[in-house]
Amino acid sequence: MNTFATAHDDHLVPELVATTLDLVVQENVRLAARLSPDRFRPVPQLVDEAWALYFTGAGRSGLVMKMAAMRMMHLGRLAHAVGESTTPAITEGCLLWAASGSGTTPGVLHTAREALDAGARVLAFTTDPASPLAALATHTVVLPAPAKQRPDHTASQQFAGSLFEQSLLLTTDALFHTLSQLQGEERGQLWSRHSNLE
Numbered sequence: 251m252n253t254f255a256t257a258h259d260d261h262l263v264p265e266l267v268a269t270t271l272d273l274v275v276q277e278n279v280r281l282a283a284r285l286s287p288d289r290f291r292p293v294p295q296l297v298d299e300a301w302a303l304y305f306t307g308a309g310r311s312g313l314v315m316k317m318a319a320m321r322m323m324h325l326g327r328l329a330h331a332v333g334e335s336t337t338p339a340i341t342e343g344c345l346l347w348a349a350s351g352s353g354t355t356p357g358v359l360h361t362a363r364e365a366l367d368a369g370a371r372v373l374a375f376t377t378d379p380a381s382p383l384a385a386l387a388t389h390t391v392v393l394p395a396p397a398k399q400r401p402d403h404t405a406s407q408q409f410a411g412s413l414f415e416q417s418l419l420l421t422t423d424a425l426f427h428t429l430s431q432l433q434g435e436e437r438g439q440l441w442s443r444h445s446n447l448e
Contacts, residue, residue, distance in 0.1 A: 274416065277406055281417050284394045292389050293425060294432055296373055297327070300345035304370070306332040306361045307349035310415040315349050318422035324440045325429055332361055342369030347422075349374075351414040352397040353381020362386045375421070377414055393417045 297303065303322050305315040315331065322329040330337040332346075340346065346365040350358040353376035362372045362383060374387035377397045384390040395414040396405045406413040430440065 273407060274412075277408065277413055278416055278420060281393065281395055281413065282420070285421075286392075289391050290425065290428070293373065293391075294429060296345055296371060296389060297322075297429060300327075300343060300371070302328040302330065302338075302340075302344045304330050304332055304337070304340050304344060304346045304365065306346060306358055308355050308357055310411070311349040311351065311355075311418060314415060314418045314422065315347060317419065318347060318426070321423065321426035324443050325426070325433060325435060326439075326443060340365050340368050340370050344368075344370040346370055346372045347375070348372055348383060348387070349376070349418055350381075350383050351377050351393075351395065351411040353378045353383035355383075359383060359386070375418055391421065393421060 303319070305319040305322075306312070307315040319329040319331050344365070346362060348358050348362050348365075353374070359382055362374070363386065365372055366386060371388040372386055374383045374390040375393060376383050376390060377393055377395050378384065379390060379392045384392075393414055394405075395411070395417055397411060397414065
């Protein structure tokens with residue numbers, strides 16, 4: 251295994267980090283500019299009509315979905331991360347948020363099918379509008395990033411699905427901020443729901 255910077259080139263690290271950080275930011279700015287705002291129009295109604303929200307994803311996408319679940323909890327919504335021991339059965343009237351860059355992640359597809367069989371709706375986040383996940387979903391938000399299985403170095407110089415995962419976090423945070431404004435939530439109300447058992 252190769253080692254990192256040696257004593258004579260560690261002065262390059264700050265410059266490399268600054269350059270890479272700019273690359274990451276600029277890729278996300280370009281992706282955001284390509285998003286279709288109309289794809290978000292149905293989301294508030296889907297959330298409003300759901301009596302509970304469920305969140306699923308694998309790997310880093312799964313971590314982002316847990317972050318999204320936390321933010322929906324701050325809005326006063328019942329929010330559950332799939333796979334947690336305290337997560338109850340999904341039923342009719344619930345909404346599953348499902349994330350998969352490729353739209354083919356087996357576990358995510360299985361969860362989406364189970365949710366639909368139970369009478370729930372599915373809100374999908376993926377890079378591929380023609381993917382199996384998008385075909386199952388009630389509504390799909392397409393994030394125009396390369397899927398990790400199909401690297402596209404003209405779209406992203408980052409490794410694997412990094413751009414999708416970053417844009418997923420930014421998008422779900424933007425949705426939280428949008429929903430909090432539509433709901434008329436003050437910061438104090440959001441903070442009142444924040445965990446006090448830290």
